[in-house]
Amino acid sequence: MALADNNGGAQGRAPLPKWLTGTVKTLGSIAVTMLGLVFITFIIGRVMPIDPVLAIVGERATKASYDAVYLQLGLDKPLIVQFFYYVRDVAQGNFGMSLLNARPVAEDIARVFPATLELASLGVIFGVVLGVPLGVVAAVRKGSWIDQVARVLALVGYSMPIFWLGLMGLLVFYGMLGWVGGPGRVGIFYEDVVPTVTGMLLVDSIIDGNWTVFKDAFSHIILPASLLGYYSLAYISRMTRSFMLEQLSAEYITTARVKGMSEWDVVWKHAFRNIRVQLITVIALSYAGLLEGSVLTEIIFSWPGIGSYITTALLAADMNAVLGGTVVVGLIFILLNIASDLLYKVFDPRAR
Amino acid sequence: MMDTLLDVEDLWVRFPSRQGVFDAVRGVSFTLGRERLGIVGESGSGKSMTGRAILRLIRPPGIVEAKQIALNGDNLMEKSEKDMRAVRGQKISMVMQDPKFSLNPVMTIGAQIIEAYRQHNRTNHADAYAKAVEMLQAVSIRDADRVMRAYPHEMSGGMGQRVMIAMMLIPNPQILIADEPTSALDVSVQRQVLDIMDGLVKERGMGLIFISHDLNLVADFCDRVLIMYAGRIVEVCEASKLSQAKHPYTRGLLNALPRLDAPRDHLEVLQRDPAWSTAPSVSGRVA
Ligand SMILES: Nc1ncnc2c1ncn2[C@@H]1O[C@H](COP(=O)(O)OP(=O)(O)O)[C@@H](O)[C@H]1O
Ligand SMILES: [Mg+2]
Numbered sequence: 252m253a254l255a256d257n258n259g260g261a262q263g264r265a266p267l268p269k270w271l272t273g274t275v276k277t278l279g280s281i282a283v284t285m286l287g288l289v290f291i292t293f294i295i296g297r298v299m300p301i302d303p304v305l306a307i308v309g310e311r312a313t314k315a316s317y318d319a320v321y322l323q324l325g326l327d328k329p330l331i332v333q334f335f336y337y338v339r340d341v342a343q344g345n346f347g348m349s350l351l352n353a354r355p356v357a358e359d360i361a362r363v364f365p366a367t368l369e370l371a372s373l374g375v376i377f378g379v380v381l382g383v384p385l386g387v388v389a390a391v392r393k394g395s396w397i398d399q400v401a402r403v404l405a406l407v408g409y410s411m412p413i414f415w416l417g418l419m420g421l422l423v424f425y426g427m428l429g430w431v432g433g434p435g436r437v438g439i440f441y442e443d444v445v446p447t448v449t450g451m452l453l454v455d456s457i458i459d460g461n462w463t464v465f466k467d468a469f470s471h472i473i474l475p476a477s478l479l480g481y482y483s484l485a486y487i488s489r490m491t492r493s494f495m496l497e498q499l500s501a502e503y504i505t506t507a508r509v510k511g512m513s514e515w516d517v518v519w520k521h522a523f524r525n526i527r528v529q530l531i532t533v534i535a536l537s538y539a540g541l542l543e544g545s546v547l548t549e550i551i552f553s554w555p556g557i558g559s560y561i562t563t564a565l566l567a568a569d570m571n572a573v574l575g576g577t578v579v580v581g582l583i584f585i586l587l588n589i590a591s592d593l594l595y596k597v598f599d600p601r602a603r
Numbered sequence: 604m605m606d607t608l609l610d611v612e613d614l615w616v617r618f619p620s621r622q623g624v625f626d627a628v629r630g631v632s633f634t635l636g637r638e639r640l641g642i643v644g645e646s647g648s649g650k651s652m653t654g655r656a657i658l659r660l661i662r663p664p665g666i667v668e669a670k671q672i673a674l675n676g677d678n679l680m681e682k683s684e685k686d687m688r689a690v691r692g693q694k695i696s697m698v699m700q701d702p703k704f705s706l707n708p709v710m711t712i713g714a715q716i717i718e719a720y721r722q723h724n725r726t727n728h729a730d731a732y733a734k735a736v737e738m739l740q741a742v743s744i745r746d747a748d749r750v751m752r753a754y755p756h757e758m759s760g761g762m763g764q765r766v767m768i769a770m771m772l773i774p775n776p777q778i779l780i781a782d783e784p785t786s787a788l789d790v791s792v793q794r795q796v797l798d799i800m801d802g803l804v805k806e807r808g809m810g811l812i813f814i815s816h817d818l819n820l821v822a823d824f825c826d827r828v829l830i831m832y833a834g835r836i837v838e839v840c841e842a843s844k845l846s847q848a849k850h851p852y853t854r855g856l857l858n859a860l861p862r863l864d865a866p867r868d869h870l871e872v873l874q875r876d877p878a879w880s881t882a883p884s885v886s887g888r889v890a
Contacts, residue, residue: 505699506699
């Protein structure tokens with residue numbers, strides 16, 4: 252019987268438990284990918300025509316203070332040793348000092364990243380909550396008016412420049428109607444009112460039980476989050492539609508109908524279960540894109556996130572800040588990838 | 604006369620397209636009693652569409668028309684979609700060609716069988732589970748508890764098809780439509796799967812519509828045979844008297860089969876007469 256075939260393979264030594272080898276493999280791949288990423292940022296830092304010593308001591312420093320910093324940064328050591336030091340520092344969360352504000356880059360990132368995380372998370376939640384059902388309905392009612400509406404909605408999402416939509420949104424909902432808060436994360440009176448725990452204002456104000464701040468922060472985030480949500484909705488709903496169309500023409504769907512199941516159950520209990528794995532990839536991609544920091548959105552809405560942080564640093568040739576930001580964004584990508592791999596195994600028995 | 608379970612009268616299946624309407628099934632009539640009725644014909648002759656039309660499973664833009672498709676005198680053509688759902692599975696069920704595609708890849712076998720049972724029977728999970736195990740044993744699956752927990756990809760074709768049969772028979776339908784149920788299986792297990800299906804159908808006094816392109820198999824396995832060509836029935840025959848069939852298409856199909864007892868140097872190529880596809884459909888109804 253075919254069921255018995257599964258036990259072939261491993262012979263001899265008792266095999267290690269599967270979860271253990273799996274965890275080791277995952278951690279190994281995180282380490283290798285991170286090392287590669289750090290290596291690349293290290294090289295970029297070296298080839299940039301910016302003297303890191305001058306950047307610290309300034310143009311008019313004495314030869315003695317220049318040399319002191321030169322030695323302190325370990326620039327007299329071979330490149331490979333320098334790389335080793337760099338890796339050691341990054342592993343400890345030390346990205347060096349920012350040139351712009353003379354603060355540790357790590358502290359800056361700890362401040363700006365939660366702002367992006369909050370905005371991106373809300374955006375992707377919008378995109379998923381609205382985009383997935385829209386895509387499913389568009390597939391089930393293919394060719395109907397609702398499918399056409401979904402198509403136009405996505406097309407507009409694909410083709411409309413984000414800065415235009417953002418400015419229009421601000422003009423209408425903030426300027427004319429006054430329904431939402433303006434640029435920034437929170438009104439000026441509410442800044443630094445709730446203690447920072449996660450760095451995400453919505454979460455921190457809930458923890459503090461301060462609903463006034465929560466409401467104000469929400470009124471500020473709603474417009475940029477909807478905007479990002481709209482873009483991810485456009486992508487997610489199109490992909491959902493095409494995944495669903497493929498599954499709905501599969502033979503097991505006929506089987507479900509032969510059983511006498513309702514159309515609702517056929518769609519959600521059978522077809523939808525089979526697109527979850529593909530959907531995870533699409534959602535993870537969409538989320539990663541938003542987490543990278545949507546630079547334009549952050550600039551239009553004066554949102555102090557990682558996208559505008561890296562951009563500002565880049566324009567000021569603040570290499571430590573740029574590289575630190577890049578490593579963090581890279582880490583996010585890797586973690587999201589691993590999370591979606593793990594979810595595959597939950598949703599698809601063939602991937603176990 | 605044996606009692607009639609199903610009476611199909613003047614069934615048409617049409618697919619409108621830009622070039623015009625394509626008729627996949629053209630005025631087919633037949634009855635089914637507690638017997639094994641074979642439907643044979645080459646690929647594309649409309650066998651599957653006939654089977655699916657009975658369950659009203661032709662999806663738009665396809666159109667089904669018929670004077671009647673009567674199940675125990677009850678015309679299915681007049682039923683609402685909701686009422687049809689009570690017919691599907693519970694009264695008429697269907698086994699398809701390839702279990703690799705007809706089972707849901709991300710659900711356990713157990714969940715799929717239990718779902719088929721509970722669709723028509725209000726029971727708790729434990730009862731449904733016991734019933735499903737019993738049904739798996741009825742299709743000669745020995746370690747039923749293990750199979751209940753398995754996923755379709757962990758199963759061979761023969762096992763998968765036995766699971767399909769168990770799943771489709773668990774609500775105790777009166778009619779089973781088997782659409783090429785062994786065509787995707789290894790030759791070595793085809794006979795075994797057929798015997799299991801045959802045994803259950805007989806034991807439960809069901810009617811079986813057995814669709815196949817294999818005239819040999821149908822001659823062996825069925826009581827009565829409808830021969831389809833281009834959406835029509837061109838000949839109706841007792842399976843035991845197939846060798847006396849008169850229609851040149853049937854004769855052609857018979858002659859096209861290699862035979863061990865009378866080997867020939869070459870197989871004949873079937874010559875088609877355009878008149879066959881315009882002649883009216885022969886009725887397979889038994890009054
Ligand atoms: N959705 C469809 N649209 C147009 N033609 C179709 C469709 N489905 C099936 N057909 C046509 O109907 C005819 C009969 O198909 P079918 O009943 O599946 O044949 P078979 O006898 O091989 O089971 C074929 O010629 C096929 O091309
Ligand atoms: Mg067919």
